[in-house]
Amino acid sequence: MSVPIYVPVDSAALALGADEVASAIAGEAQKRGIAIRLVRNGSRGMFWLEPLVEVETQQGRIAYGPVGPGDVKGLFDAGFESGGSHDLSLGPTEEIPYLKKQERLTFARVGIIDPLSLEDYLACAGYQGLRRAVSLSPAGIVQEITESGLRGRGGAAFPTGIKWNTVLQAEADRKYVVCNADEGDSGTFADRMLMEGDPYSLIEGMTIAALAVGATQGYIYVRSEYPHAVATLNRAISIAKDAGYLGSDILGSGKSFELEVRKAAGAYVCGEETAMLESIEGKRGIVRAKPPLPALYGLFGKPTAINNVISLATVPVIMARGAEFYRHYGMGRSRGTLPFQLAGNIKRGGLVEKAFGVTLREMLYDFGGGTASGLPVRAVQVGGPLGSYLPDSQWDVAMDYEEYSAIFAVLGHGGIVVHDETADLARLARYAMDFCAIESCGKCTPCRIGSVRGVEVMDRIIAGERNQIGLLRELCDTMLYGSMCAMGGMTPYPVLSALNHFPEDFGVAGERHA
């Protein structure tokens, strides 16, 4: 019997040398005449331990990490292929506290299975959701998703069931499902990990969405910075199609659904849903005026359900285990779990899927272990480049959409970027304006001109002109209330939160605002 040994193919693991480790293991095993079966899994999301190598033993999977190619000989000397102990031993993977304390529903299979093995997927509850969905009416599927309380994980947190219902009710000869995999927010990588580590869950979720709204064609719009995700999805789609999970007559339902990956081209604003539609249509990614809603007048003018990767990949578990099971997690109107991403200056960066209601302080310390630099944490940006900077006094607020909104902050796509005490919040505020100026689609003045002015004003503030603060606030007001989309409309979140909570960096100590 050959021993299964797991070495991740996740991009972050590759970036830390996972391929070199995999070939060293294969070479050493051959030299020693030990029969192994090398499996390239997704990542468990504990990136400070990557490359994390796991061995299947009678006691379950045993982890070793971080493993470098130079450690491989020693691991074999220690008999790691049968779970032998070594300096890099981490014990049973599932017992590592970082993983054990999580509630993995959307990420249940990521890091465990071979991403492209349909057999693995089916063995871990894969396609149970679709099986149930084909036995229901479209309205029945929509009702289940509505009752689960699932809200969009791409940023805006709009209830998914309500959106699907609008598309379902629309009369049209053709409808679409589009997956937004543009994941441009700094500090986020959940979409990437899921697409690289469990692509069938996204494909299954989109197929269920298609049955629910009556769509026959789907697109996954993936950012060009994610070549590995694109390759994995393309292979998974072709395997799923050969097995009858895509194409015509899905699972004997008589319904058909085709799926295609479309590669984006490096424009942050194309993550905005209407700009994304323009881009898929082959145009410049300029934001469309709403109404009409894309649910009614979307891709090529047809009703279109647009959802984020995580929203869609969560659909199968909801359908398989029921709305009640899912909504049992979370708090208030934030039901279920959110895959948080711990990034930046953090000791234990990675993916932490938890029910809503956890606090940032738990994330930073219980999971993250403080900063990577060892210096105190100073500011934490939650929710991507359009999210607020949170000071220590706000780290005990429950991570819930409404609680965050009450403190002028957002959860967004769940990205958490940690800065230590060397951070200069005025420079980060300037960066936020600059990013907006670079990425603005140019359609409306508050964003296009406002952001350029914002950079100038920030330059003057940084040069010591304190009388510019009033102007900065006015500019932020104009952008907040006058922009057509959240690009210009939310750039004031990082800027104003930095100014209000860290005024000393703007040369105005003592003028703290709420």
Place this chain on the structure above:
Amino acid sequence: MKVSADRIADLAARHGEKPGALLPLLHAIQDEMGHIPPSAAGIIAKALNLSSAEVRGVISFYHHFRTEPSSSPRVEICCAESCQSMGSEALLAHARKTCEVHPVYCLGLCAVSPAMMVDGKPHARVTPEKFDSVMKKAAS
């Protein structure tokens, strides 16, 4: 020149049938030729029934598309917030001493910042020393 014009026309014929064919076609051209030659706009416009101005407008809108050959190897360093918090500014300054660098905004490697791509291959926790050794390997 002639060869690439024929090849672009070929690719245009191959992708032209798709709804919204322009981006897939531009990707195909750049993936194969390393950039989108200036002569391409006219050929694409004809094949897809668009105006050359429209095609050029699309090419210039997207940061990913380039109309000139890239430096080799192509070095892209992430300059977004997470990588900034781990010293990407110093890395950028160091890298620019020896080669041309293209700033990018997030590679999805933010838990192992700072990050970069060299000819499409991801590298994480890139210190100036690691940068030098990656570049040395890329050159050999």
